[in-house]
């Protein structure tokens with residue numbers, strides 16, 4: 275098994291997914307199988323291959339520093355569940371401060 | 374024997390680049406606009422939007438790297454740094470991870486210890502996040518936040534120092550010199566209070582008995598401190614706090630802390646994110662950045678004279694090192710100095726007046742040298758009036774004060790206040806002759822050897838000229854006239 279239950283819970287936490295205890299075993303199995311499948315790539319000898327970060331054969335695609343029109347504010351904020359004075363409202367972020 | 378500790382400090386400085394548009398979209402890059410009025414599908418993180426790199430941002434970042442003596446890499450790439458935070462609409466920040474724009478630079482700091490080189494590990498380009506306005510006193514007490522995404526996507530460079538600083542003072546000197554160097558490039562507003570320059574400090578204490586690697590020491594990061602002074606205070610407090618823990622045998626926890634300005638202390642910012650686990654991977658929407666020699670050479674040609682070169686030339690021009698530092702550390706002041714010296718080349722007189730009286734009036738009026746209170750031409754004219762003897766130093770101070778208030782030329786002030794020293798010898802000779810005629814007894818006393826009698830006569834002449842004659846000149850004209858007066 276490539277992944278432990280702790281790994282699964284950690285990844286779930288990073289992705290903000292809640293995992294029921296009853297689902298844990300199945301996710302551990304299937305996610306491990308996915309990784310095993312990707313492991314097939316290790317059979318290839320890539321010793322002489324330069325790593326790539328891009329599959330499109332392009333580089334240095336840039337634009338000149340020109341200002342373009344932004345969205346009207348009504349459109350920009352229309353998807354916000356709650357908006358106050360033109361700003362998106364989000365809940366409290368930290369667990370609490372103090373020493 | 375009790376343990377001693379070495380303070381180890383590394384600084385991460387974020388600098389917003391002064392471009393017209395954002396890093397990956399055409400939205401305006403401007404501070405202080407109505408919330409969410411400069412956003413688009415790219416910087417709002419809407420699905421399917423495609424970022425396109427701003428060439429000018431790369432140019433400004435490259436110049437910063439060159440100014441800090443970094444190696445600028447012909448090949449670099451962008452990566453996604455993933456984390457959840459409400460100021461980050463895409464839930465990832467486009468940054469540069471393992472192949473940044475530049476590495477291996479340095480900043481030279483000066484102090485009582487002499488000169489020291491502080492290493493720069495890397496400089497990379499990334500996009501800024503939006504701005505959170507917390508409802509409540511400070512982050513820890515906030516009941517919620519309001520998100521403004523005007524700043525999301527603004528181009529930033531992050532300058533990461535090596536852990537080469539060993540005192541709060543060294544950290545302050547590093548920041549000051551870094552800002553000075555960057556100020557000459559004119560690539561950023563560099564305003565801590567507006568967030569266009571931000572600093573995070575990493576502090577750890579290394580016990581003298583510790584033999585492990587620096588990386589493994591528990592490190593505390595103080596985030597988003599809003600002034601150089603507070604960076605210094607935050608570090609000072611951390612040193613005391615960590616030392617107290619270590620001396621009680623308590624482990625220092627690796628964590629992020631905020632700085633409480635009023636209390637002068639740091640406080641824990643426990644984040645819901647269990648640990649930093651950014652899962653960087655190459656940004657698939659941006660192809661690699663390849664900078665060819667020609668382009669890099671073009672950036673080198675855009676480089677202005679930097680502080681090191683200016684220090685050298687000012688010293689050669691005869692300025693003392695204290696004055697050199699004051700001039701070099703304020704680019705606008707230095708520019709103004711150059712303007713005045715171009716008109717009136719007496720370097721010493723210009724420097725003395727500029728750094729004392731002139732600067733005092735500027736401070737009193739709360740002005741910066743971007744908007745000088747008295748023009749370079751007018752200051753040069755005033756210094757000319759001192760040099761040709763029209764004004765005494767004392768009178769010139771009075772004239773300068775009036776110039777700061779009324780913006781008149783020095784000649785206009787001199788005329789209005791009737792201040793000029795009379796140097797017209799003929800005019801004074803006439804008065805001298807009158808005074809001699811009116812005081813035959815005193816003249817006789819002087820001729821009889823009473824030297825003090827002359828002082829009375831000088832006083833009479835000064836009174837008659839309303840103090841506008843030069844006392845030395847009056848003195849010699851009196852002696853001359855009495856000698857020939859039989």
Ligand SMILES: [Zn+2]
Nearest residue numbers: 398400413416
């Ligand atoms: Zn945009």
